[in-house]
Amino acid sequence: xxxxxxxxxxxxxxxxxxxxxxxxxxFGRREGVYGRELFAEAVKEAYDRCPNLDPRRDIKALFVxxxxxxxxxxxxxxxxxxxxxxxxxxxxxxxxxACASSGVALRWATLAISSGAYDAVMVGGVEKMTHRTTPExxxxxxxxxxxxxxxxxxxTFPGLYALMAxxxxxxxxxxxxxxxxxxxxxxxNGALNxxxxxxxxxxxxxxxxxxxxxxxxxxxxxxLITDGASCLILAKPEIAGKFTDTPVHVIGAGQASDAIGLYxxxxxxxxxxxxxxxxxxxxMAKAKPQDIDIAETHDCFTIAEIIAYEDLGFCSPGDxxxxxxxGTTEIGGSIPVNTSGGLKAKGxxxxxxxxxxxYEMYLQLTEQAGRRQVEGATVxxxxxxxxxxATATVHIFRRA
Numbered sequence: 001x002x003x004x005x006x007x008x009x010x011x012x013x014x015x016x017x018x019x020x021x022x023x024x025x026x027f028g029r030r031e032g033v034y035g036r037e038l039f040a041e042a043v044k045e046a047y048d049r050c051p052n053l054d055p056r057r058d059i060k061a062l063f064v065x066x067x068x069x070x071x072x073x074x075x076x077x078x079x080x081x082x083x084x085x086x087x088x089x090x091x092x093x094x095x096x097x098a099c100a101s102s103g104v105a106l107r108w109a110t111l112a113i114s115s116g117a118y119d120a121v122m123v124g125g126v127e128k129m130t131h132r133t134t135p136e137x138x139x140x141x142x143x144x145x146x147x148x149x150x151x152x153x154x155x156t157f158p159g160l161y162a163l164m165a166x167x168x169x170x171x172x173x174x175x176x177x178x179x180x181x182x183x184x185x186x187x188x189n190g191a192l193n194x195x196x197x198x199x200x201x202x203x204x205x206x207x208x209x210x211x212x213x214x215x216x217x218x219x220x221x222x223x224l225i226t227d228g229a230s231c232l233i234l235a236k237p238e239i240a241g242k243f244t245d246t247p248v249h250v251i252g253a254g255q256a257s258d259a260i261g262l263y264x265x266x267x268x269x270x271x272x273x274x275x276x277x278x279x280x281x282x283x284m285a286k287a288k289p290q291d292i293d294i295a296e297t298h299d300c301f302t303i304a305e306i307i308a309y310e311d312l313g314f315c316s317p318g319d320x321x322x323x324x325x326x327g328t329t330e331i332g333g334s335i336p337v338n339t340s341g342g343l344k345a346k347g348x349x350x351x352x353x354x355x356x357x358x359y360e361m362y363l364q365l366t367e368q369a370g371r372r373q374v375e376g377a378t379v380x381x382x383x384x385x386x387x388x389x390a391t392a393t394v395h396i397f398r399r400a
Contacts, residue, residue: 011251011285011286011287011291011379011398013251013252013284013285013286013287013398014237014251015237015249015250015251015398016110016111016113016114016249016250016251016252016253016284017109017110017113017114017234017235017236017237017249017250018234018235018236018237018240018247018248018249018250018400019232019233019234019247019248019249019250019358019362019397020050020053020120020233020234020235020240020243020244020247021046021047021049021050021053021232021233021243021244022045022046022049022230022231022232022233022358022359022362022363023041023042023043023044023045023046023047023048023049023230023231023232023359024042024045024195024228024229024230024231024356024359025038025039025041025042025195025227025228025229025230025352026041026194026195026228027195027196027197027226027227027228027346027347027349027356028130028196028197028226028227028228028347029130029197029226029227030128030130030227030228031130031131033128033227034072034128035066035071035072035074035126035127035128035227035229036080036081036083036084036126037084038126038128038227038228038229038349039064039081039084039085039124039126039229039231040084040085041229042124042126042229042230042231043084043085043086043122043124043231045231046122046231046232046233049244050233050243050244052242052243052244053120053233053243055085055086055087055122056086056087058119058120058235058243059087059090059120059121059122059233060090060091060118060119060120060121061090061091061092061093061109061112061117061118061121061122062078062081062082062085062087062090062091062092062093062121062122062123062124063093063095063105063106063108063109063112063121063122063123063124064077064078064081064092064093064094064095064102064105064123064124064125064126064351065094065095065096065097065100065101065102065103065104065105065106065124065125065126065351065352065354065355066094066095066096066101066125066126066127066351067096067098067099067101067127067140067144067350067351068096068127068140068143068350068351070136070140070143071127071128071129071131071132071137071140072128076094077094077126078092078093078094079092081124081126085122085231087122093105095108097386097391098144098350098386098387098390098391099144099298099300099348099350099353099384099385099386099387100298100353100354100384100385100386100391100392100393101125101350101351101354101386102123102124102125102230102351102352102353102354102355102356102384103255103353103354103355103357103382103384103386103393103395104255104354104384104386104391104393105123105124105125105354105355106123106232106250106253106354106355106358106393106395107253107254107255107393107395109121109122109123109232109234110234110250110253110395111253113234113235113236119235119236119239120233120234120235120236120239120243121233121234122231122232122233122234123231123232123234123355124229124230124231124232124352124355125229125230125349125351125352125353125354125355125356126228126229126230126349126351126352127226127227127228127229127349127350127351127352128227128349129225129226129227129349129350130225130226130227134225137225138156138157141156141157141350142155142156142157144157144386144387144388144390145157145160145260145261145262145387145388146260146261146263149261149263150261150262150263156214157300157301157387157388158213158214158217158222158301159214160262160388161214161217161300161301161303161304161388162213162214162215162216162217163262163268164262164268164269164303164304164307164388165179165216165217165301165303166215166216167267167268167269168268168269168303168306168307168320169216171269171318172269172317172318172319172321173318173321174303174306174318174320174321175321176208176216176218177204177208178306178320178321178322178324178325179216179217179221179302179303179306179321180204180207180208180218180220180221180302181204181324181325182221182299182302182305182306182324182344183202183207183220183221183302183344184201184202184203184204184207185324185329185330185338186299186305186338186341186342186344186345187200187201187202187220187341187344187345188201188330189331189338189339189340189341189342189345189372190340190341190342190344190345190346191341191345192341192370192371192372193340193341193345193346193372194370195346196340196341196345196346196347197224197226197228197345197346197347198224198341198344198345198346198347199345202220206220207220207221217301217302217303220302221301221302221303222300222301222344223299223300223301223342223343223344223347223348224343224344224345224347224348225348226347226348226349227349228347228349228352228356229349229352230352230353230354230355230356230358230359231355231359232355232358232359232362234250237249240400246366246400247400248361248362248365248366248397248398248399248400249397249398249399249400250395250396250397251284251285251286251287251396251397251398252280252281252282252283252284252285252287252394252395252396253280253281253284253393253394253395253396254276254277254278254279254280254281254282254284254393254394254395255277255280255391255392255393255394256272256273256274256275256276256277256280256391256392257273257390257391257392258271258272258273258389258390258391258392259390260387260390262388262389265389269307269317270307270310270311270317271307271308271311271385271389271392272389273385273389273390273391273392274307274308274311274312274383274385274389274392274394275311276392277383277392277393277394278311278312278313278383278394280394281381281394281395281396282313282396284396285396285398287379287396288313289312289313289314291379292312292314292335292379292380292381292396293335293374293376293377293378293379293380294335294336294337294339294361294364294374294377294379294380294381295312295314295335295336295337295338295380295381295382295383296337296338296339296340296342296357296358296360296361296380296381296382296383297309297312297337297338297342297382297383298343298353298357298383298384298385299338299342299343299344300343300348300385302344304385305320305324305337305338305342305344306320306321306323306324307320308320308337308383309323309324309329309337311383312381312383312394314329314335331372331374336374339360339364339369339372339374340356340357340360340372353384354382354384354393357382357383357384358382358395358397361380361381361382361395361397362397364377364380365377365378365380365397365398365399366399377399378398378399379396379397379398379399380396380397380398381394381395381396381397382394382395382397
């Protein structure tokens with residue numbers, strides 16, 4: 001199996017919007033702070049990176065992803081975070097689409113720029129989760145599944161993704177070891193990321209012998225309950241040079257939906273919404289899978305990353321397990337995936353995840369990723385999924 005690179009440097013699609021700055025809070029168990037304080041931390045980094053920006057003068061809107069009021073007993077997230085970002089009285093809008101909330105917020109912020117409605121906007125995401133017990137978090141996350149036919153019967157997201165895993169194993173021969181190799185890779189990458197929640201490597205043996213959560217998924221096949229926030233500042237491409245010498249263009253954006261219940265889907269081995277979102281993003285960017293140098297995919301569970309390889313066209317259906325086994329998606333491989341550590345090791349503060357993925361693209365495409373830098377990367381992709389696949393967004397980025 002080989003990954004044949006295309007002519008990524010020749011992509012000529014017109015940018016939809018341009019990232020002029022980005023920020024990310026430290027991910028992890030952040031005790032004694034509210035989500036709004038984490039968002040202010042991410043925003044401060046974005047402001048510090050862009051001294052030519054006057055936030056009150058230049059930023060005209062805020063779009064923020066936030067999954068649930070239950071964690072902090074707090075709604076009305078948009079104006080709350082606009083206040084803590086120092087942006088009042090700008091228009092502030094909260095977007096909710098489960099774990100894809102800030103990925104969807106990014107798409108709409110991008111469209112707001114490309115439509116001409118605004119010259120510059122902020123987009124971000126936040127979730128404060130770790131002060132809740134694991135059963136509470138499990139219950140809140142399960143709200144993104146179908147209540148009468150999934151939640152009510154006691155199935156959780158580990159259970160739903162375990163069903164996908166067993167179906168993939170049955171249809172394609174995917175193995176528990178291949179899934180465990182995703183965890184090993186992403187923990188290695190997370191150990192290189194100072195903002196990751198889990199900054200330690202795991203061996204294949206440890207991943208394989210960890211306790212079962214929902215067979216075949218084990219402890220190290222599952223992403224972390226995490227606190228964190230993310231932030232991007234987008235501007236019209238033609239004015240980006242006023243603010244930064246290292247702009248990153250958004251050249252493709254796709255979003256699609258599917259039935260909320262896994263039981264209603266045509267297949268349990270693929271996410272149709274991700275396929276459709278990817279198709280639209282590739283078409284808008286005038287790109288193909290072979291043009292992608294680096295990707296951040298939604299590895300809420302290790303099987304989800306393997307399925308993402310296939311849904312995004314990085315390999316044929318059923319070949320995702322081989323792709324991880326052959327090292328294709330490692331740093332130094334043909335298409336590094338989840339260099340940040342992914343949801344698996346960087347962490348998964350659900351509302352912050354989609355823009356957090358784009359933050360990694362910004363670092364990589366401006367050569368600021370430190371020890372995990374992918375040399376020569378010019379085109380990147382992010383893939384953000386809500387629930388068990390009822391929502392998916394795909395974005396494509398190009399170094400200016």
